[in-house]
Amino acid sequence: MRLLLVEDTVDVAEAIAASFARRGDAMDTAHSFAEARDLLEVQDYDVAIFDIELGDGKGTDILKLLRAAGKATPVLMLTAQGAIDHRVAALDAGADDYMVKPFDLRELQARVRALARRAGDDRMGLVIYGELIFDPAGRTARVRDTVLTLTRREFSLLETLIACRGRVAAKEHIFERMFGFGDEEVGLSSVETYVARLRRKLEGSTVKILTLRGLGYQLVVRG
Incomplete structure (x- = not known):
C-alpha cells in the first residue's frame, strides 16, 4: 500500500x-x-x-x-x-x-x-485466487499448502497485483504502491526485477503474472 x-x-x-x-x-x-x-x-x-x-x-x-x-x-x-x-x-x-x-x-x-x-473490493481479510491463498493481516501467501517465502517488497508487489487481479496494473501504478518519495535510489526498472522474482516463486501454480508490453502486468489464473 x-x-x-x-x-x-x-x-x-x-x-x-x-x-x-x-x-x-x-x-x-x-x-x-x-x-x-x-x-x-x-x-x-x-x-x-x-x-x-x-x-x-x-x-x-x-x-x-x-x-x-x-x-x-x-x-x-x-x-x-x-x-x-x-x-x-x-x-x-x-x-x-x-x-x-x-x-x-x-x-x-x-x-x-x-x-x-x-x-476496495476485498471485504474479507483472506483472498483466495486460484491456488493462491493471500493473507494481508498475517503477511503470508500460500500456494496450496506451500508457504511462499517473500521479502517485504515481494509481498507488497503481490498485494498490489492481488488488488488488481484480472486487470492490468500499470508499471507506474505498481511502483507508486511499492515505493515512497524517500526511496530515491530505485527506479521503474526495480518493478521488473521484483516481478521476475515473484514470478519464479509462483512457478508450478495456476497463478501467473503476465507481461503486457507497453501496458503493465496482470495476475491471472491459468490451468
Whole structure:
C-alpha cells in the first residue's frame, strides 16, 4: 500500500513509519500542514493518517481540503484529545476512523488494513485466487499448502497485483504502491526485477503474472 502520514512529533512519526516499512508498505511522511498539502497535490494514497493538532494547522483542515478536491481516500485521525467533541468533529469533517494517543502500533496497522479493504473490493481479510491463498493481516501467501517465502517488497508487489487481479496494473501504478518519495535510489526498472522474482516463486501454480508490453502486468489464473 502507499500511505501518507501527517504527524509533527518526529519520534512518533518515525516509529509509525518504521512499523509500516517492516510490513513492506510505502509511507510518505509530512510533519506539517504545508508539507501534507504539497504531497496530496502530486500523489494519491490508499490510506492517509492525519494527526489533528499540527504546528501550522489542523489535520481536520487537511481532511477538508482532501474532500473538497473530491478525493475519497480513507482517512484515520490521530488525536491526543479524548473528548467526544473532538472525535465527533473529525468524523463530521469526513474522517473514516480515529485513534486516541497513545495507541498500539499493531492496532493502527489493523485499522489501516480495514480501511483499505473497505475502500476496495476485498471485504474479507483472506483472498483466495486460484491456488493462491493471500493473507494481508498475517503477511503470508500460500500456494496450496506451500508457504511462499517473500521479502517485504515481494509481498507488497503481490498485494498490489492481488488488488488488481484480472486487470492490468500499470508499471507506474505498481511502483507508486511499492515505493515512497524517500526511496530515491530505485527506479521503474526495480518493478521488473521484483516481478521476475515473484514470478519464479509462483512457478508450478495456476497463478501467473503476465507481461503486457507497453501496458503493465496482470495476475491471472491459468490451468
